[in-house]
Amino acid sequence: MRLISGIQPSGNITLGNYLGAVKNFVKLQNSDKLTDFLVFIADLHAITVPQDKTELRKNIKSLVALYLACGLDPEKVKIFIQSEVPAHTMLGWVLQCNGYIGELERMTQYKDKKERQVAGVSVGLLTYPSLMAADILLYDANLVPVGVDQKQHLELTRDLAIRFNSRYQDTFVVPEPYIPEAGAKIMSLIDPTKKMSKSDPNPKAYISLLDDINVVKKKIKSAVTDSDGFVKYDVENKPGISNLLTIMSCVTNTSIKELEEKYKDSNYATFKEDVANAVALELTPIQAKYNEIINSKMIDEVLDAGRDYANYLANKKIAKIYNKIGLGRKR
Numbered sequence: 001m002r003l004i005s006g007i008q009p010s011g012n013i014t015l016g017n018y019l020g021a022v023k024n025f026v027k028l029q030n031s032d033k034l035t036d037f038l039v040f041i042a043d044l045h046a047i048t049v050p051q052d053k054t055e056l057r058k059n060i061k062s063l064v065a066l067y068l069a070c071g072l073d074p075e076k077v078k079i080f081i082q083s084e085v086p087a088h089t090m091l092g093w094v095l096q097c098n099g100y101i102g103e104l105e106r107m108t109q110y111k112d113k114k115e116r117q118v119a120g121v122s123v124g125l126l127t128y129p130s131l132m133a134a135d136i137l138l139y140d141a142n143l144v145p146v147g148v149d150q151k152q153h154l155e156l157t158r159d160l161a162i163r164f165n166s167r168y169q170d171t172f173v174v175p176e177p178y179i180p181e182a183g184a185k186i187m188s189l190i191d192p193t194k195k196m197s198k199s200d201p202n203p204k205a206y207i208s209l210l211d212d213i214n215v216v217k218k219k220i221k222s223a224v225t226d227s228d229g230f231v232k233y234d235v236e237n238k239p240g241i242s243n244l245l246t247i248m249s250c251v252t253n254t255s256i257k258e259l260e261e262k263y264k265d266s267n268y269a270t271f272k273e274d275v276a277n278a279v280a281l282e283l284t285p286i287q288a289k290y291n292e293i294i295n296s297k298m299i300d301e302v303l304d305a306g307r308d309y310a311n312y313l314a315n316k317k318i319a320k321i322y323n324k325i326g327l328g329r330k331r
């Protein structure tokens, strides 16, 4: 079984990216059903909205170091940068020509991000899911571990694969999403009805994995909750407390039920203090490892090996696809 996933270097990854995606990559890398696991830095996706050149470079490197610091083992997972494998863009174009504007315009992420653009909406923001589909289909991946916000893009990927397979005969594996039961949608700390997002303009909304530990604790303690005063999981009426329960449950591997029982007589201050300490405990070793890795040679070594392997698989596949469509001369 082949797995693939990517994260955009659009900022430092958040606790949401970690619990919804990276923590699961680390679990899945040990599965005995695995033949290949590819994890990449989706830098071409990041430029769908304006990025500062220096920041982008810094974020790419930092994301590799964070993947490793969170426990991805380069022996088991090939880590590479999307823009270093040109076949992604080559297939992205082909899939744009097999997708419909209407289906792209329906994507929730497009509709949300479009509203936030002050300097104009790029064409790439709309066509981005075709490139995401290319990222996956290029490798005949079976399973794609992602947070719940990517489910719609995965459905589109499946539709594109099925459509292409029926037009040009079987070419692509139709992939399945892998969405964790808990932690697939961590919410903003200042507006718990909104997803926690690394590109949120307000840093109080998210916890970055690289935030100073005291800042992490402060952000959790000042997370928006409600005035009921009892710790109970109820997403509809108590989204802030429910979000903190989810976070606590994921970092301590304890069920929400058990946590509700434990904190049934506690006030919010005590509960938040414990959540803050639990998150700090999870992030402290990651930060220590990150600091060891960020200036080491390991980053380039891992990326060189990942790039070569990904190009090897991707170039074989893109040649077959171009042949099926009738592009260029027969190879």
Ligand code: ATP
Pocket (backbone or CB within 6 Å): 006, 007, 008, 009, 010, 014, 016, 017, 018, 019, 020, 021, 145, 146, 147, 148, 149, 150, 183, 184, 185, 186, 187, 195, 196, 197, 198, 199, 200
């Ligand atoms: P941006 O703010 O630039 O859109 P993002 O923080 O939403 O970025 P992505 O790079 O789009 O993050 O997502 C990387 C992975 O993390 C995806 O698998 C996505 O589903 C997952 N993810 C993103 N946000 C959350 C969240 N709040 N909770 C759980 N998983 C998340």
Ligand code: LTN
Pocket (backbone or CB within 6 Å): 004, 005, 006, 007, 008, 042, 045, 131, 132, 135, 136, 144, 145, 146, 150, 153
């Ligand atoms: N669109 C994703 C990042 C991403 C991705 C992928 C995830 C780009 N290509 C392929 C899984 C598989 C996002 O999280 N915004």
